[in-house]
Amino acid sequence: MTALDRFFEISARGSTVAAELRGGAVTFIAMAYIIVLNPIILSSTADIAGHKLPFGQVSAVTSLAAGAMTILFGVVARLPFAFAAGLGINSFLASSVVGVLTWPEAMGLVVVEGLIIVAMAVTGLRRMIFDAVPMPLKLAITAGIGLFIMFIGLVNAGFVASTGHPSPPLGLGAGGTGSVRAIPTLVFVFTLLTSGVLVARKVRGGILIGLISGTVLAAIIEAIWHLGSATEKAGGWSLSVPTLSGSPFAVPNLSLIGHVDFGSFGRIGAIAALMLVFTLLFTNFFDAMGTMTGLSRQAGLADEHGNFPRLQSALVIEGTGAVVGGAVSASSNTVFVESGTGIGEGARTGLASLVTGGLFLAAMFLTPLTEIVPTEVAAAALVIVGTLMVSVLREIDFSDFSVALPVVLTVAVMPLSYSIANGIGVGFIAWAVLRAASGRIKEISPLLWIVAAGFLLFFARGWIDSMIGVVR
Numbered sequence: 001m002t003a004l005d006r007f008f009e010i011s012a013r014g015s016t017v018a019a020e021l022r023g024g025a026v027t028f029i030a031m032a033y034i035i036v037l038n039p040i041i042l043s044s045t046a047d048i049a050g051h052k053l054p055f056g057q058v059s060a061v062t063s064l065a066a067g068a069m070t071i072l073f074g075v076v077a078r079l080p081f082a083f084a085a086g087l088g089i090n091s092f093l094a095s096s097v098v099g100v101l102t103w104p105e106a107m108g109l110v111v112v113e114g115l116i117i118v119a120m121a122v123t124g125l126r127r128m129i130f131d132a133v134p135m136p137l138k139l140a141i142t143a144g145i146g147l148f149i150m151f152i153g154l155v156n157a158g159f160v161a162s163t164g165h166p167s168p169p170l171g172l173g174a175g176g177t178g179s180v181r182a183i184p185t186l187v188f189v190f191t192l193l194t195s196g197v198l199v200a201r202k203v204r205g206g207i208l209i210g211l212i213s214g215t216v217l218a219a220i221i222e223a224i225w226h227l228g229s230a231t232e233k234a235g236g237w238s239l240s241v242p243t244l245s246g247s248p249f250a251v252p253n254l255s256l257i258g259h260v261d262f263g264s265f266g267r268i269g270a271i272a273a274l275m276l277v278f279t280l281l282f283t284n285f286f287d288a289m290g291t292m293t294g295l296s297r298q299a300g301l302a303d304e305h306g307n308f309p310r311l312q313s314a315l316v317i318e319g320t321g322a323v324v325g326g327a328v329s330a331s332s333n334t335v336f337v338e339s340g341t342g343i344g345e346g347a348r349t350g351l352a353s354l355v356t357g358g359l360f361l362a363a364m365f366l367t368p369l370t371e372i373v374p375t376e377v378a379a380a381a382l383v384i385v386g387t388l389m390v391s392v393l394r395e396i397d398f399s400d401f402s403v404a405l406p407v408v409l410t411v412a413v414m415p416l417s418y419s420i421a422n423g424i425g426v427g428f429i430a431w432a433v434l435r436a437a438s439g440r441i442k443e444i445s446p447l448l449w450i451v452a453a454g455f456l457l458f459f460a461r462g463w464i465d466s467m468i469g470v471v472r
Helices: 002-008 017-031 034-043 055-076 087-097 103-122 125-132 135-156 183-200 206-225 264-268 270-298 311-327 339-344 350-363 375-395 401-417 420-437 446-459 461-471
Strands: 083-085 160-162 170-172 333-335
Touching (some): 002 017, 017 206, 017 350, 017 375, 034 055, 034 083, 055 311, 055 333, 083 087, 083 311, 087 103, 087 270, 103 125, 103 270, 103 311, 125 270, 125 311, 125 446, 135 270, 135 401, 183 206, 183 375, 206 375, 270 333, 270 339, 270 375, 270 420, 270 461, 311 333, 339 350, 339 375, 446 461
Antiparallel strands (some): 083 333, 160 170
16 A cells, blocks of 8 residues: 555555545446447447447447546556546547548548647646646636536436527526526436535535436336436437346457558548547647646646646647557547546546546446436536636636636637637737737737647638638
């Protein structure tokens, strides 16, 4: 235990082995939905050749990649951050990329993008860009991610939904009707209030106790009323039905490992392929940077400049997640904001990541058990953690409008556009323009100008794609 303590710096970071084990378990519970959601996204769309990825195989490699990368990160970076398939990139692959490429070719682009990020991390360029970000923007990124997490939780629980109308675009309850009537959403409310009371009273394991209580209640309700899945009937559970039927064990099918093809440059041309890589790169790069910044501050591991222990190693391993995720056809793996739930339970070291990663590897064989925790219950933890992260806004001086506007835009755009990268990009551009126009151009790092210009290209990629099509 002494060697374990020294290696992970458990005592030095004010943690305990029990807190790490508990935090790692809570993070897994909050992230377990990805084992179901990632296959839903990736297997629902046929590629240009008419082929679909098998649901069960995608689920298996999703758990494998998440487990392997989380454990690797825990051992090398020794931070309580967990990995899984990034929702932004997998959605982009399914909605845009496989319309012109095969799935192996799409995953080949993910590998290429990951190799570029690794190269940037190894050469120190990624660290230089990280250091060029001013502290108010780093704090805004933390708060924006917190609000984003909260919004994800509210949407996943069915507490907030689209109205289907231009105004208002969102409303309370299913269909934005203004009324919360669905039983799964009421279970979310119960779990949220239970966890909130426990956290407010500083009860150790408050979030985990809330999650367990909510899952038990959900299982009892399902046993009595048989709500089933929302895909089958209205008022059901969104992703995971809290019931166990048949054996809890399943042998994983890992046949998708190595199904990668780098022929995309020949199929659609070098320029079009590079634009796709550019989009993947920017989304992955800044999503991960923002997430790690926010999580490190939440854990109290960041210094006054926003740097955290073993930053260089963390950036290299994070880039490796894209390579591994693409190589096994699970999509790019990156740091998950849900790691904040474990940090909220006291996790401060890589030991928690080992626990989370081990549970992901076990989930390959225990998929039926991981599906017992309904998304509505896990969503409550996201709202709790999001609230804790938003509180860093108190450290920002809003009296200077050239600071206030970029900060507010960063925080607002993340949840409203459902993208961390979008929020960071808008914030960077607004910061550069307002600070320069306010006579403080010398305070802006040259790298920040370059990144802001890169984001302008990122946001204009649709127009650039159309122009390339006209030229061709």
